[in-house]
Amino acid sequence: MASLLSKKINTVLVTGASSGIGLQLAKDYLALGWHVIACGRDATKLDLLAQTELIGATCLSFDVTDRLQVQQTASELGDMLSSSECLLDVVILNAGSCEYIDDAKHFDDQLFERVIHTNLIAMGYCLGAFLPLMPKSAQLALMSSSAIYLPFPRAEAYGASKAGVKYLAASLSLDLAQDNIGVSVICPGFVATPLTAKNDFAMPMQIDVHEASLAIRVGIERGDAEIHFPKRFTYLLKLMSFLPAFVWQKMIQRDSQAQALKGTKR
Numbered sequence: 542m543a544s545l546l547s548k549k550i551n552t553v554l555v556t557g558a559s560s561g562i563g564l565q566l567a568k569d570y571l572a573l574g575w576h577v578i579a580c581g582r583d584a585t586k587l588d589l590l591a592q593t594e595l596i597g598a599t600c601l602s603f604d605v606t607d608r609l610q611v612q613q614t615a616s617e618l619g620d621m622l623s624s625s626e627c628l629l630d631v632v633i634l635n636a637g638s639c640e641y642i643d644d645a646k647h648f649d650d651q652l653f654e655r656v657i658h659t660n661l662i663a664m665g666y667c668l669g670a671f672l673p674l675m676p677k678s679a680q681l682a683l684m685s686s687s688a689i690y691l692p693f694p695r696a697e698a699y700g701a702s703k704a705g706v707k708y709l710a711a712s713l714s715l716d717l718a719q720d721n722i723g724v725s726v727i728c729p730g731f732v733a734t735p736l737t738a739k740n741d742f743a744m745p746m747q748i749d750v751h752e753a754s755l756a757i758r759v760g761i762e763r764g765d766a767e768i769h770f771p772k773r774f775t776y777l778l779k780l781m782s783f784l785p786a787f788v789w790q791k792m793i794q795r796d797s798q799a800q801a802l803k804g805t806k807r
Contacts, residue, residue, distance in 0.1 A: 552627045557637065562684075567598060568594055569755075571597055577595070578629075581636075582604045606663045618674065630676070637684055643695060653697065672717075678723075680722070681713070683725070685726045690775070728775065730748070730778075731744035732748055732750060733749050746773060
């Protein structure tokens, strides 16, 4: 990773930087000597992190789901960047949430709206606010999920939101090419974070945030269009997606039933 330091890219903005993958990214970029703009919703937590784990970072508190807050933050950030002669070279839109539809027959439309708003609509707010601050040759990375490769039970809201992010990144990569702004979509498997700790099912091939951060940073440096990891897991999902639908559907349903049965025996 030494080559990261040799590049002119030296300012990175990370949303969702108060925990999980976002926090680890902010810490790792700081360790590499970058100017880090760590963004999160919880001002108290960000203040604490600024005094402990994110010493030297610029911490900005705002709610990505609130368009006015995002716009106001971007305006203030634009003034700050201009006065310090910094460039917003890397933007990682990592903030997101995960909720599951437990009863599809009685579809929870409010849950669906919440997840789509947080994971997709709010990303649009951030793009509208931060893209104008990015110079030519900058890198943009959007957080999706390996869940986009195959449909999973209960993931109607989460999967739909992340599939939308995947398409958004692909389309942006075409339209931003004229500005020489690279676009990456990030598709992680299971990563041990406070968010995944809430899952009540097995998470095969789970990795820690250090591995996730490294994969993301290397992928951004290379300008990869798709950053997916851990490879042994994501390639397995991609391979399964080529099977006839009835094959992988039966496999997933069988696994889901086994998980449900295991849960009843506890």
